[in-house]
Amino acid sequence: MTPSSSARILRTLSRENAFYFFTSVGNYTGQRAMSLEEFANKIREVKIASLEFHLYRGDFEKWADEVLEDSELTEKISDLKNLEPVRSALRDQLYVIVSKRLEELKT
Amino acid sequence: MKLKNQAVSLDSLDWEILKAIQENSKQTYSEVGRQLGVAHSTVYDRIRKMEKNGVIKKWTIDIDLEKIGINYITARMTVYTDPKESENVAKKLSEAKEVLEVSMSLSEELLIIAKVLARDQDELHSFIAKKVAPLQGVLRIRTSIVTKKIKEERFLIEKK
Numbered sequence: 566m567t568p569s570s571s572a573r574i575l576r577t578l579s580r581e582n583a584f585y586f587f588t589s590v591g592n593y594t595g596q597r598a599m600s601l602e603e604f605a606n607k608i609r610e611v612k613i614a615s616l617e618f619h620l621y622r623g624d625f626e627k628w629a630d631e632v633l634e635d636s637e638l639t640e641k642i643s644d645l646k647n648l649e650p651v652r653s654a655l656r657d658q659l660y661v662i663v664s665k666r667l668e669e670l671k672t
Numbered sequence: 673m674k675l676k677n678q679a680v681s682l683d684s685l686d687w688e689i690l691k692a693i694q695e696n697s698k699q700t701y702s703e704v705g706r707q708l709g710v711a712h713s714t715v716y717d718r719i720r721k722m723e724k725n726g727v728i729k730k731w732t733i734d735i736d737l738e739k740i741g742i743n744y745i746t747a748r749m750t751v752y753t754d755p756k757e758s759e760n761v762a763k764k765l766s767e768a769k770e771v772l773e774v775s776m777s778l779s780e781e782l783l784i785i786a787k788v789l790a791r792d793q794d795e796l797h798s799f800i801a802k803k804v805a806p807l808q809g810v811l812r813i814r815t816s817i818v819t820k821k822i823k824e825e826r827f828l829i830e831k832k
Contacts, residue, residue: 587801
C-alpha cells in the first residue's frame with residue numbers, strides 16, 4: 566500500500582459520497598460519515614438496527630469498494646457478513662475491523 | 673371573472689362549467705353548453721378565460737399504471753430539515769422525477785412531506801440515500817411505504 570493510496574482511502578469525501586446511516590428502507594437516522602475515520606466512530610454511535618440493515622444489504626462493502634476503493638476492507642466486511650453476526654457482536658466486530666484498518670492505513 | 677385578493681372570482685356559470693368538465697373532461701363545448709343551457713361559444717370563452725387565469729391548470733389523464741404492466745410502489749417521505757435550508761430542499765425534491773408531490777408542514781419541527789414513486793424498495797431506498805439524504809439541511813428522514821390504497825380521489829367542486 567503506497568502512501569498515496571492510503572491517503573486516498575483516508576480522504577474526506579464529498580457530501581454525495583458520504584455514508585448515510587438508515588435503519589430501514591428510506592428511514593435516515595441523520596448520522597453520516599464523510600471519511601473512514603468518521604465511519605469508525607459512527608459504528609459505535611448509531612443504532613444496531615442501522616448496522617444490521619446496512620451489513621446484510623451489502624451497503625458497507627459497496628461503499629468500501631466503490632467509494633473508498635479499499636479492496637482489503639471490502640473483503641474483511643464481506644467475511645464478517647458471512648459470519649452473520651447480530652446485535653452487539655456485529656457492532657464490536659465491525660468496529661474492530663474498521664479501526665484496525667484505519668490504524669494500518671495511518672502508519 | 674375578476675381578480676380579488678389574488679383569488680379569481682367565478683360566477684355561477686363558471687362553477688357549473690368547472691363541475692361539468694371535472695366530472696368528464698372529454699365532453700365537447702357543445703355537450704357542456706347543452707347541459708347548462710348556454711351556447712358552445714360561451715362555454716369556450718369561459719374555459720379560455722379560466723385557463724388564462726390559471727383556474728384550470730392543465731388538462732390531463734389518469735393512467736392506471738398497473739393495467740399497462742408498470743408495477744410501482746408509493747411512499748410518503750417526511751424530511752426533517754434545518755429551517756434555513758427547507759425552501760431549497762423542497763425545490764430540489766420538486767425537481768426529481770421520482771417525486772410526485774411536495775408540501776411543507778410546521779408542527780413541532782419544519783417538515784417536508786413528499787409522495788415518492790419507485791419501481792421497488794431498492795430503487796426507493798437508492799433515491800432517498802443518494803439524492804435526498806445528501807441535500808444540505810436534511811436532518812433525518814422517515815418513510816412509509818403505502819401497502820394498501822383505500823381511497824384516492826381529486827377534490828370535486830360543488831356548485832357555489
